[in-house]
Amino acid sequence: MEFKEVVGRRRSIRFFEPHRPVEREKIQTILEAARLASCAVNANWLRAIVVERDKLPRETLDQLKTPVSAVNLELAPVHIYFYGDLGAVPRSRGSTLKELVDVGALNPSHGWSHKFVDDLVWPMILEPMMSSPIMQTQAVAADCGVAICQALLAAVDEGLGACLSAFSTGIAKQALAVPDDWLPIYCLLVGYPAESWQAGGQRPRPPFEELYFEGKYGTPFQRDQNVVESLKAANMIQAPAPLPGRREEVRELSRRFGLPE
Numbered sequence: 167m168e169f170k171e172v173v174g175r176r177r178s179i180r181f182f183e184p185h186r187p188v189e190r191e192k193i194q195t196i197l198e199a200a201r202l203a204s205c206a207v208n209a210n211w212l213r214a215i216v217v218e219r220d221k222l223p224r225e226t227l228d229q230l231k232t233p234v235s236a237v238n239l240e241l242a243p244v245h246i247y248f249y250g251d252l253g254a255v256p257r258s259r260g261s262t263l264k265e266l267v268d269v270g271a272l273n274p275s276h277g278w279s280h281k282f283v284d285d286l287v288w289p290m291i292l293e294p295m296m297s298s299p300i301m302q303t304q305a306v307a308a309d310c311g312v313a314i315c316q317a318l319l320a321a322v323d324e325g326l327g328a329c330l331s332a333f334s335t336g337i338a339k340q341a342l343a344v345p346d347d348w349l350p351i352y353c354l355l356v357g358y359p360a361e362s363w364q365a366g367g368q369r370p371r372p373p374f375e376e377l378y379f380e381g382k383y384g385t386p387f388q389r390d391q392n393v394v395e396s397l398k399a400a401n402m403i404q405a406p407a408p409l410p411g412r413r414e415e416v417r418e419l420s421r422r423f424g425l426p427e
């Protein structure tokens with residue numbers, strides 16, 4: 167699928183075919199996409215633990231659920247629990263940046279050398295970043311978010327349904343033997359959709375001009391209608407929810423799965 171269409175077709179899928187297995191190659195592809203994401207300090211903070219729902223003891227599965235993710239976790243046959251490894255940068259002490267120098271990605275043209283990493287970047291930028299909870303959280307959230315987004319889009323490209331979902335992090339830590347310095351992020355639920363891929367249309371978003379600015383806050387970035395039309399033609403911007411028939415679709419799915427209507 168073309169990139170723009172992948173972006174356009176993605177929906178948070180919450181009704182999965184609960185017993186249709188997901189091919190292992192597809193799960194690997196999702197993880198491969200995450201691994202290639204741009205990452206802060208080139209330190210690859212993101213960690214994932216892939217879990218087949220049916221291999222979880224029933225009690226653990228129930229305990230992993232939260233009020234906003236219970237049905238999602240129940241129906242999705244594959245759960246990918248994502249974490250940010252807070253030890254990745256401290257362990258590296260800048261070595262992952264030196265690797266970028268060695269392969270010609272960071273160059274003297276831009277001031278980079280091993281000495282620059284040792285004398286300036288590590289002590290003046292990375293050490294302070296990792297000792298400030300706010301800066302550390304900012305970095306881990308952005309780093310893992312970028313990689314998780316690639317995983318999410320890869321799932322869509324593989325024809326799967328996917329939804330990021332909250333989970334009970336304390337239960338997961340015990341059940342999945344999560345190391346102490348891994349920060350829980352979100353769980354990516356994956357499976358074949360039981361709902362139509364349109365899932366009722368693209369979900370509501372605030373107006374473009376309320377989100378994005380030009381030059382300074384308060385001056386909206388002007389949206390060119392010609393660009394909008396070309397993105398519609400490329401299936402990136404699609405019909406907004408609710409599409410006709412969505413209520414009936416949800417009612418049928420709810421009956422099928424014994425869920426409230």
Ligand SMILES: Cc1cc2nc3c(=O)[nH]c(=O)nc-3n(C[C@H](O)[C@H](O)[C@H](O)COP(=O)(O)O)c2cc1C
Nearest residue numbers: 176177178179180234235238329330331332352369
């Ligand atoms: C970080 C993150 C956490 C989310 N957590 C949940 C969740 O716990 N339960 C859920 O049903 N959806 C969750 N979602 C899905 C959002 O609700 C969804 O993306 C939003 O409603 C927009 O719909 P769309 O993804 O179909 O465009 C999450 C999404 C993100 C990005």
